[in-house]
Amino acid sequence: LLSLLGILQLLAATVAVYKQWIPNTNFETASNWDKGRVPCARDVVHFEKDKVVSVFVGSPHALTDMYLPLNGEFLLAAGAAFTAFDGSWDPGCDTGGTVRFADAEQRSWFDPTLWRDVLPSGELRPGGPIFSVHEERVPCRHDDVIFQPETSFRVNTDSAQPVIHLRSISVMGQELNTPSSWAGYLGGPSAPLQFHGNGTLQVTGTGCPDKSGCACGNALDGPRICAALLRAPGRQCPEPACQSPLQPLGHCCGVCGATINLEFTPHFDLQKYQDKLVQELLSQPKYAGVQMAMSKVHRAQTFLGTVSRGATPLIQIVLIDDRAGAQAGSAAEQLAADIMQDIAQHGEALGISSGKMEVATGSTASGQVGSHPASRITAGSVMGLLFSLLFLGGILFLYRKGKLRLPALRPQHPWERMEDPEPPAPASDKGFDNPVFSVEPPDVDLAEVASKDLQVFYLNPLYNASETET
Template sequence: MKSGECNLFFALIINLCLVISQTNADAVKTWMPNTNYWDPMNWDVKRMPCRNDLVIFPSSLSASIALHPGATSVKGIVLPTTGELLLSNGDLILTGLQNASGCIGEDVEFTGGEARYWLDPGNWNGPSGEPLKGGQNSPIPHSERIPCETDQVIFLNGGTFQVQLPDVPVKVGAVNIEGKDVSLEQLHELVLDDTGFHLFKGDASQLEITNELCQDPRGCICNADLHPLTWQRICSFESVRCALPMCENPIKPKGFCCPICGAAIYISFKGSWPRMKQMIESMIDYNQEKGTYPVLYHISRVGKNELQVVLRDPNIYTSASVALALVLQKQFETVSFETTPYTRTTYSGDPVTSWGTTSAIISKILLAAVLVLGVAFAINHLSNKTGRTVPAEFIQPSFLFARFENTAAEGEVEITQQAFHNPMFDIRARSVNSLEGITFKELEDQENLSEEISSQSTERTFSLEE
């Protein structure tokens, strides 16, 4: 970056930061899985049952299932021996029809009745319930995907769910169920209630609701004092989903259960955490707009005066995240905001394919070329030294033939290839030059003479046998 561009860039960032609000929004985690009848993912056919379908529930169902708020029409239902079907301002209609328009008609099984675990990072979304950006390539650490000790936990309205409560110590700031905040005592009572029994499984004694949201003006660390058993349990769920990092020297940023391909930048700060976060976001957005860096990023506070910036490629790792990290590193080394010094950057190496890394592929190609040239040189050197020709098996087979061209009306021919040696009569064939100008008539007479000699030779053979 040139000095003029650098000054303009940092002036833009500083001016932007002057208008940033210093309020710290409380983090929110939303429970994602549900046991709703109308969720297509809860059925083996990945669609809602239609009028001509036979609905089959498991023989034993511990969850409550909320039917569609409107009319639910199916051909028939196979009910479980245990469980609950909730009719909330709706009707259940059994049609018994065999042919309904727009409905194929088949047996559909409900598969969404299993309890999901609180400590599984894959069961939580952001404040509005949106999926994590990047999916398995999300830059959010696994420890931050579950509710933090200062987070508000929300279970959405208008449906049913089943949560397996943690059996190791867990702290959250607040819990909201169906739009109402509940205390720890109310949650304990709900777990023991007949209805709550179908929503929460396990013992709530390990769950602590502090009712204390983040009050630190610099921001709070997510799961700063996470219990070792809790961290181990989180990674036990995530480790089965860990993909093999397709890069050299994968990194493992703080809060990640699995090594990843990408980059992590660590920066010390002394000012406001929200303001510092906004400055870094502006820097990343600026560089992404200026260059070609389709990168996902996440900024979080991981220490008392330290923040972590994780950069990852959205799909296949192409090292774009590393390229952006190196650009940011140079900018952090140039100027420090609010006495915020850059500390270090860690990043993974080249992408890896089924053939290896890019450098390894080039090395293999060069090595193969050297080997081929070496073998060719050795064969040529051996041939020149011994005076022998290269063995026939090393030479591609070829066919020699004589090409005849009519050159005159009398039928003269021209032979352009070396004639062959005739082993039958032990006569060396004439050279090409000696046959130039010979007529087709003369060749035909010579051929008749050869046939006559051959016939006489055969007769002598028979006479000897007699």
């Protein structure tokens, strides 16, 4: 029994989400006409001749006239038909006019407002504390897509990726969950009228095989999703009450509250952990109005903030609340703190190796708290090691290229001695030469002269005594 329960839990973790396309191109849908009403008997119905349409008709209609497109189809339900108006009285149609079919070309597959989560039966999934970031409101690669029975549609599948993978697609009440069945439908007459664009839909028939969850797969089309979300008038991100709103991965708008990024082990079970948080924490009265989104994401790794080094899988938890003003995000912050405390106590048993929390509320700026700081190497040490490796690698590269020569170091043996250099010979003190005074002193005994004439004199080489005698 326990093993069966474990298998059921594993299956529950890997069951795909059902997403239903909301708009249609039915003849009886009032919003599909420029007058905002379904054509009546006195009206002239006009389809643009150069527009491709697929229109489901669920009931009979009498019309004054109808202009058809060059390329399109009308899917008639049992009993549905078009007849010419015979001029009899038609209640609610006293005056007629020209009614034009609205353009459905711009309805994008990646517009999150055109999808809703439903149960496998097609009924709307009940609301609760769980929500999805914007990228995951569009069908993910392991989701089931439902187009409502007895409806027609036209979807623009332009995408940044050539192939859009899905688990299954249901059209006209028929589920297509194998590659061959979907290929057969694409070869029929309706598919080219219902799907157009450069993205090709592909059915795989497989759900997420990993109990830790699977990334949605819409990251490449994230800009397209946000553009579609905010394109229409009145669709704008709400002004956050916090100073530094958080920007969760996959979400188009900044939020007040908290985010938690979890690093996990192979034992982590996403669905089981989400159920635990809902039952033990989110169900508490103090957390009324708090919503949570949890999914696997891939956060890009960078080197020095610029060069991508691949992506690391993480479990992202986004917490928001309905508080306003200075209290905005405060309940979500408290819930995040409780989750971090629970991780510190039971993280290893849950398959969580570490967690990092970031908060932004109406009264505080954003900040981060790590759950396992002791197990992490500081950023400074890592950067120092990287710079050292780069420096040594640069020296080795220059040496091998011949751009750098290293001195040859040879150890000196004890018996090898360097000869002492000979001391320089002492220089003789020759004084300096005076070119002016070059006369040899007279050969005279100065002592004798001094004693004889009692005169003291000195020799002046510029003065010749013989020239003064007359």
